[in-house]
Amino acid sequence: MPLARAWSVALFGVDGVIVEIEADIGGGRPRTQIVGLPDASLNEAKERVRAAIRNSREEWPTELVTLALSPAALPKGGAGYDLALACAVLVAAGRVPPERLAGTVLLGELALDGRVRSVRGVLPGLLAARKADLRRAVVPTPALTEAALVTGLEVRGADCLVDVLTWLRGDSEALHEPSAPQPSPSPEVLDLADVIGQPEARWALEVAAAGAHHVLLTGPPGTGKTMLAKRLPGLLPPLTEEQALEVTAIHSIAGSLTARSPLITTAPFVAPHHSTSVPGLVGGGVGFAKPGVISRAHHGVLFMDEACEFAANRLESLRTALEEGEVRLVRRDGVARYPARFQLILATNPCPCAPPRESDCTCSPHARRRYLGRLSGPLLDRVDLRVRMRPMTAMSGVEVGQPETTAQVRARVAKARHRAADRWKQHGWLANAQAPGPILRREFALPAKATALLDRGMRAGVVTARGADRCLRVAWTLADLAEDDQPGADHVAAALEFRDRRAV
Known part of the structure; x- marks a missing residue:
């Protein structure tokens, strides 16, 4: 037979x-x-x-x-x-x-x-x-x-x-051999100098790039939220060889690779529309579970513009991925696993009518609460940096001289990333955002004087335990940018200010 x-x-x-x-x-x-x-x-x-x-x-x-x-x-x-x-x-x-x-x-x-x-x-x-x-x-x-x-x-x-x-049948010349690898074309890098003003938001973007932190940008339309988000990939370091293969494998399954540049070497930028379904975000579908947009943003940036226009279940579906860095899709015959370790940028207007000046808002208090209520407390607790954008009418004459370019900021980010990678190399982490809370509190515990303000915030119920851990990570990033050996009280205070709920 x-x-x-x-x-x-x-x-x-x-x-x-x-x-x-x-x-x-x-x-x-x-x-x-x-x-x-x-x-x-x-x-x-x-x-x-x-x-x-x-x-x-x-x-x-x-x-x-x-x-x-x-x-x-x-x-x-x-x-x-x-x-x-x-x-x-x-x-x-x-x-x-x-x-x-x-x-x-x-x-x-x-x-x-x-x-x-x-x-x-x-x-x-x-x-x-x-x-x-x-x-x-x-x-x-x-x-x-x-x-x-x-x-x-x-x-x-x-x-x-x-x-x-x-x-x-034995003819070794019948099939094609791979040609010499060609360097991938360099993607266009948008310049941070194009953004007018917004010094606080620029600084938050630099901190986010240096420590791989999540960001929430709140402000009227036309203030540069989308422009800032699109410039974050230009501040991030190139992917390592291992990261590039992970990202390329996901895009290969999704069918989005091109023969011209098969290896993805730069941080991907993914911006889903607010009408995207839950399976479209986290992955799924009938039969074979396909990767969603959050997996395609692995080792890159997921930008959710008009975040409050997303349905609440879409936003809540991100919580597990933000915490664990992967998506597990349970099927009848097993569990499909897709990595999803990305930087999240949320951008939203302060209310549904979104006038250029807040004094012109026609929304009722109930409408504003309902609109912003889609960003739940548990989701916001996972966002490290919250920034209130300045209205354009208040920015004339603020900047003196030329704004910093992407290249200038990227150089500082690279130094801070190097310091963080050197600190965490024995654990295999590359950025401060990857360091778990127990390690920060035990092996890298800060003096009581440095964390006094954070301790008061926890006692008052203003900061959760998860929020405290995230404050410590941001404080380490601020210290790296300042080239300090460890965070001090000023760094912890600045990290707490980034979590101010009034920025929402």
């Missing part, structure tokens, strides 16, 4: 699981069956693969063809298994030698004429293949640049099924 094996990958969140595909021919009336919890699109692969093989001048077996996907208990979906299914069938039928199939993972969707089409998730799939000690990978040619990011794996690109079969 002819039997053959091939390898592919199933993705569950950002975690890849190697799938063994077995093809068995014979033992019943002519038909094709797939077992191993395939979804509808994978079940349809029978017809796609049969047509692709026939149009590649090969013969489909005239007996029972059984295709088993293991592990059998893991749900499998999508069209990425087509190439592996076709090769397994032809090896089992004796049309192709099996030697090169051993230790090779195959990813790709087949068109009816045999062309190999791109699929999502090539990068995380090949990372899982390398972890499982597979030696080679065959992927669609458009995904070859992305696949070449995985070191320690021999990668080849295929245009069509005929090329893959020719390669399996």
